[in-house]
Amino acid sequence: MRLDVHLCALVGTPPVSAFLHQLASGLALGGVYAIMALALVMIFQATQLVNFAQGEMAMFSTYFAWRLIDLGWPYWRAFAVTVIVSFFGGIALERIVVRPFANAPALASVIVFIGLALIFNALAGWLYGYSVTDFPTPFDGPPWFGQRYLSAHESGAILVSLVVLAAVYAFFRFTSLGLAMRAAAQNPTSSRLLGVRVGWMLALGWGLAAAIGAIAGMMAAPIVYLDPNMMAGILLYAFAGAVLGGIDNPFGAAFGGFAVGVLENLMGAYVVGSEVKLSVALAIIVGVLAWRPSGLFGRRIVARV
């Protein structure tokens, strides 16, 4: 599928239309980055820590969905069950693995996250092997907007990302549980004095991050294919997007995710080719951060990583 993208850019299509094509198809993985960036921000706001295992958790969820589909489950049922199982899995991880390090130095938590990432990666390799596998898309009809800009899956993935982002926004903005989670992240002591169970709010944050990460994984897999390392690059881009937009700002992080997706695609097609586009995209981000250290929409400088 990446190959198609480059072919249509180079062969015969009018320049403007090819440019729009690159732009639009950048939004597809951009949506995946945006969701992963949001997952990172959710944990970061509560703990000032970046969960480096977020990508491998999403990869593991995607394998779980793949197993269900392989067993003959209809796509959307497998999708829904995967999201729910990932949600509870995320809660369990926080309660059992992360919680004991709540008062440990930041570095200890970072090591726990890296350990988690390695374990999920090894577990996936052991259970499912390291070969690269196709992953189905529920959007496999003809392109939604004619042949020109996007495949059906790319359109569907963008739509799913937007729905996820809107749902997360509505949850935090309009529900009292969402409000309590924001409060717990901002000011744990004040929250506890109001009876908010801060520990559970953090666990719930892990559950939500794992659930939306699973969706990101399932939207990414038909594009990048399924293998135990599928999320490594994606998490890096998502992190870059989060930092670009402002890691303390969910809106900024999601915007940053989309921006990185588009940037990556345009770089790959027009400037440097797909081999070094990662470095160039990162260089541009570093440039932006030199100009605005807390990100485009962020307010303060990241103190701990």
Place this chain on the structure above:
Amino acid sequence: MSGAILDVRGLDAFYGPIQALFGLDFAVPAGGVTALLGANGAGKTTTLRALSGLVRRTGDIRLRGRPIAGLSTEAIARLGVAHVPDGRGTFTDLTVDENLRLGAHVRSDRSAARRDLDRVFGYFPRLAERRRQQAGTLSGGEQQMLAISRALMMRPALLMLDEPSFGLAPLVVADIFRILAAINRDDGVAMLIVEQNAALALDLADEAVLIETGRTALSGAAQRLRADDAVRRAYLGY
């Protein structure tokens, strides 16, 4: 002591290995106001934090006769202890409305909570005007009003206030204390109030406790402490 909403016996508190409170005894009568007085660093804030379970503590703490010394901060709040911390504990990034909604977080009686919202806006009309504003943009006095209102949204059995006059202009302080008196009188909310401004606190209080370096130095009726020569010289300044 019967008829006490809060009864504290032999309260010790610790910051790590350092002991900050040494066997405090005091009570808050039902529907009454107890003032906690003492110099800077005496242990007033620590006392409130110990009661809320924010620092390690031992001793006998009873809320309406029920022991709470072993409970978590969340559980104590859910039993009806509202703690307005020093520094006010504002959720600066949230709106005034959201801060107040958080006060009602543990309540399930939605319509009663809405009536309480109208009630606190009645006490503090300025908050009603600033409902949609970010709480961090409020003035210090408004943030203190917000902290008190947020606590009232819990429908507390006991309201604990840590230096509500701190850093505020005298007119604002007078306003806040007048409203606290009204809340105590009209709603029967019992209060434990920490103050540097002893004259103000003793006016409002029925009982008072004087703390010196983590120990109870003196306690009794507020009237009696006001008349005490040592208290007058050290804390009232005349």
